[in-house]
Amino acid sequence: MKFFKNIALALTATAALTGAVMAAGAAKHPIQQKWSFDGAFGKYDRASAQRGWQVYKQVCSACHSLKYFRFRNLAELGYSEDMIKAFAAEYEVAGEPDDAGDETVRNALPQDAFPAPFANENAARASNGGALPPDLSLLAKARHDGSNYLFSILTGYEDAPAGFELSAGKNYNPYFKGGQISMAPPLAEGIVEYEDGTAATPEQMARDVTMFLTYVAEPKLExxxxxxxxxxxxxxxxxxxxxxxxxxxxxxxxxxxxxxxxxx
Incomplete structure (x- = not known):
C-alpha cells in the first residue's frame, strides 16, 4: 500500500509541476507526426510540398513573408522552368530607378525572392493589431521540433480553459508559448481547392504547408x-x-x- 501511495504522490507532484510550468508560459509539447523526410533515407513528398506551396500562396502569404526563398527553388519540387516563370510573373518586385530617379516595379523573375506582403515592419504591425507576423523561411529550423511545432500551431486552436484570462484580440493555442496567439485560425474546410483533387481538410492543409515550409528551411536535406x-x-x-x-x-x-x- 505504501508503494502505491508513493506513486500517487509522485503523480500528484508531477501534475502540479506541469500546471506550474504551463502557468509560467511554457507551451504544450508539439503533436508528433510521421514525416516522409524523417530518418536517414527521408525524402520530401513532392506532391504534398506542391500542395503546401498552394496553401502558402493562397493563405499564408497574405501576412507572412519568405524572404530567403526564391522562385527558382521550386524546381526541386518538380515544377518546370515555364511554370516557375509563370508563378513569378504573378508578382511585382522593385525595379531599377528610372531616369528621374523614381522607383519602379517589374514582374518578378525566377531568381527573385518571394515578395513580402508589407512594405515594412510598421505596416505589418499596423495591419495585424500590433503583432508582427514572422517570416516563415527558416521557422521549421528555428523552432524546436520545428515541423511538428508548425503542424501543432496550425491545428491546435481551441477554447481557452476555465479560469484562463484571454487578452482582447488573442486566440488560445496551447502549443504557442503563453497560450495566447495573435493569429486567428488560418485554415478552414474548403478555403483552398487543391489542383490535384485532394480533399483540403484543415489537417491536410497543415501537413502540406508544413512539408513545404520544411523544404524551404532545409532544401539540401536530401x-x-x-x-x-x-x-x-x-x-x-x-x-x-x-x-x-x-x-x-x-x-x-x-x-x-x-x-x-x-x-x-
Missing part, C-alpha cells in the same frame, strides 16, 4: 542524407580493408614467425 549514406558506405569498406590488412600483417607474429624472415 543531399545531406545521400552524403551521409555515402560516407557510411566508404567508412564500412575502409574498415574492412584495414581489418584484412591488419590480419595479414600480424599473421606471422601470431604464428611465431619473423615477418622479415618471410620476406627473405
Amino acid at each position: 543531399d545531406r542524407h545521400r552524403m551521409g549514406m555515402n560516407v557510411l558506405i566508404f567508412l564500412g569498406i575502409l574498415s574492412i580493408i584495414l581489418y584484412l590488412s591488419m590480419k595479414k600483417i600480424w599473421k606471422p607474429v601470431k604464428e611465431g614467425k619473423n615477418f622479415y624472415d618471410d620476406a627473405e
Whole structure:
C-alpha cells in the first residue's frame, strides 16, 4: 500500500509541476507526426510540398513573408522552368530607378525572392493589431521540433480553459508559448481547392504547408542524407580493408614467425 501511495504522490507532484510550468508560459509539447523526410533515407513528398506551396500562396502569404526563398527553388519540387516563370510573373518586385530617379516595379523573375506582403515592419504591425507576423523561411529550423511545432500551431486552436484570462484580440493555442496567439485560425474546410483533387481538410492543409515550409528551411536535406549514406558506405569498406590488412600483417607474429624472415 505504501508503494502505491508513493506513486500517487509522485503523480500528484508531477501534475502540479506541469500546471506550474504551463502557468509560467511554457507551451504544450508539439503533436508528433510521421514525416516522409524523417530518418536517414527521408525524402520530401513532392506532391504534398506542391500542395503546401498552394496553401502558402493562397493563405499564408497574405501576412507572412519568405524572404530567403526564391522562385527558382521550386524546381526541386518538380515544377518546370515555364511554370516557375509563370508563378513569378504573378508578382511585382522593385525595379531599377528610372531616369528621374523614381522607383519602379517589374514582374518578378525566377531568381527573385518571394515578395513580402508589407512594405515594412510598421505596416505589418499596423495591419495585424500590433503583432508582427514572422517570416516563415527558416521557422521549421528555428523552432524546436520545428515541423511538428508548425503542424501543432496550425491545428491546435481551441477554447481557452476555465479560469484562463484571454487578452482582447488573442486566440488560445496551447502549443504557442503563453497560450495566447495573435493569429486567428488560418485554415478552414474548403478555403483552398487543391489542383490535384485532394480533399483540403484543415489537417491536410497543415501537413502540406508544413512539408513545404520544411523544404524551404532545409532544401539540401536530401543531399545531406545521400552524403551521409555515402560516407557510411566508404567508412564500412575502409574498415574492412584495414581489418584484412591488419590480419595479414600480424599473421606471422601470431604464428611465431619473423615477418622479415618471410620476406627473405
